Amino acid sequence: MKDFSLEVHGCQYYDATGAISQPIYASATFRHPGFQQSTGYDYSRVTNPTREILEKNMALLERGTKSWAFSCGMAAISTVLKLFSPGEHVLLSEDLYGGTARLVNEIYSRYGIRFEYIDTSDTALVRQRLRPETKGLFIETPSNPMMKISDIHALASLAHANGARLIVDNTFLSPHFQRPLKLGADIVVHSGTKYLCGHNDVLAGFIVVSEGCPDTEAIELFYKSEGAVLDPFSSWLMLRSLKTLGLRLERQAANAAKIVDWLLKQPTVTEVFYPGLPCHPGHDLQARQASGFGGMVSFKVSSAELAKKSLGRLKLIAFAESLGSVESLLTYPIEQTHKESPAELLKKAGVDDCLLRLSVGIEDIDDLIADLAQALKED
Ligand SMILES: Cc1ncc(COP(=O)(O)O)c(C=O)c1O
Known part of the structure; x- marks a missing residue:
């Protein structure tokens, strides 16, 4: 089958x-x-x-x-x-x-x-x-x-x-x-x-x-x-x-790819981590060993202040821990999912207070981008 x-x-x-x-x-x-x-x-x-x-x-x-x-x-x-x-x-x-x-x-x-x-x-x-x-x-x-x-x-x-x-x-x-x-x-x-x-x-x-x-x-x-x-x-x-695993994942991955394209063009976004990007060091390997790049995107913004502010501005995307759901969730790893990881490991891995992790859901892509646009704008 x-x-x-x-x-x-x-x-x-x-x-x-x-x-x-x-x-x-x-x-x-x-x-x-x-x-x-x-x-x-x-x-x-x-x-x-x-x-x-x-x-x-x-x-x-x-x-x-x-x-x-x-x-x-x-x-x-x-x-x-x-x-x-x-x-x-x-x-x-x-x-x-x-x-x-x-x-x-x-x-x-x-x-x-x-x-x-x-x-x-x-x-x-x-x-x-x-x-x-x-x-x-x-x-x-x-x-x-x-x-x-x-x-x-x-x-x-x-x-x-x-x-x-x-x-x-x-x-x-x-x-x-x-x-x-x-x-x-x-x-x-x-x-x-x-x-x-x-x-x-x-x-x-x-x-x-x-x-x-x-x-x-x-x-x-x-x-x-x-x-x-x-x-x-x-x-x-x-x-x-x-029963709907594939349907959800294909849609999440498609939405993620579009969000990555958009993030790359934002003046307040300094780095984007997504294996679907051809410039990602693991891109070719991922293309060989998996059949998709997934719906998870991490990115850094220009300041910790903006990262924190953006979380409070979200209207559609939820500021929440966890990932993988039909609803898009934005996480602040240094304070949430990775709060208890050793500080020196986080530093070495590049997990800092400008990093945000987005679990992309199945919503309409225009609504997701509109929400990110208003949340990530510089004052
Ligand atoms: C990659 C990964 N593995 C394991 C876990 C732990 O799973 P659970 O929260 O279902 O206990 C999590 C939770 O966030 C996770 O992200």
Whole structure:
């Protein structure tokens, strides 16, 4: 099946009624037919029929073999970080989502795992920094918020030659545009709250693993033992959202490209970070490893004062955290998404008080540009 059909139909499961929309099995537990007998469903922390269809669909979309749906992206990322043991070394992209950096710096570092942030868009640097005890590479590509592109295939080869796994946070592009497992990654994680949901009404997270991933059993154990699983109603909402994933993303990306063209001509805009720009250093790589450039655009304005003022002037676009929804959102990373990332890392990555991050929605492009024009004008 081709992408748009797969997004609409998923694993094509129909129950005995033939219902097109999956039933919501709001049951915590399941009746056993007899002693040592099970319908296949015993207790919803472990398996729930609605969530199971969603997980099958996500595995299909990401071209993985198994997927788990979590209560949010951080729960999924936390599960993946538990795969590492004291003494092991993990390399991470230096401009990661701030919540992931906080989890790493303030929680998992306590357990003796050695984390090191580097510019993973520099493959040679990654090769240099691998040590015998490096067991993981955790990347975001495009990175957040500087939109740097890392070479998934090359990093997977480096990781495997070193006995390490490559984990890709695929939140920014979703499987509609990028499928890291096909490029050699071992594990994909998602904040399903973003493009996969697309409507700002569900918190969700996913892990998807490649065929033969040696971590499958360990992930299953953490998932069912810790219970940070997605509830049946949210699972149903996510199933509904996935059907329009491609439609939303194509429109968001088309709007983003037009906004980038417009931003480049604005006197108050000093830099634009978007991998769809031919002059972006990761443009060619992104064109090879993904089928689109996405709907996220970061840009710098002439002063921190203007950046802050523009947020209060917005009329249609919302000044809010998060991304990936049908509504356009403008974020101030240094005070919001990346507030808790180490200051020296932010400085190195170029995240400063003039930087704004726009998650482009599906509104009419003229209305979006008109709103940006009045918000970004110099007094
Ligand atoms: C790239 C990325 N990964 C992970 C997360 C965490 O996901 P959640 O907010 O669903 O826990 C976020 C949240 O903003 C994110 O932007």
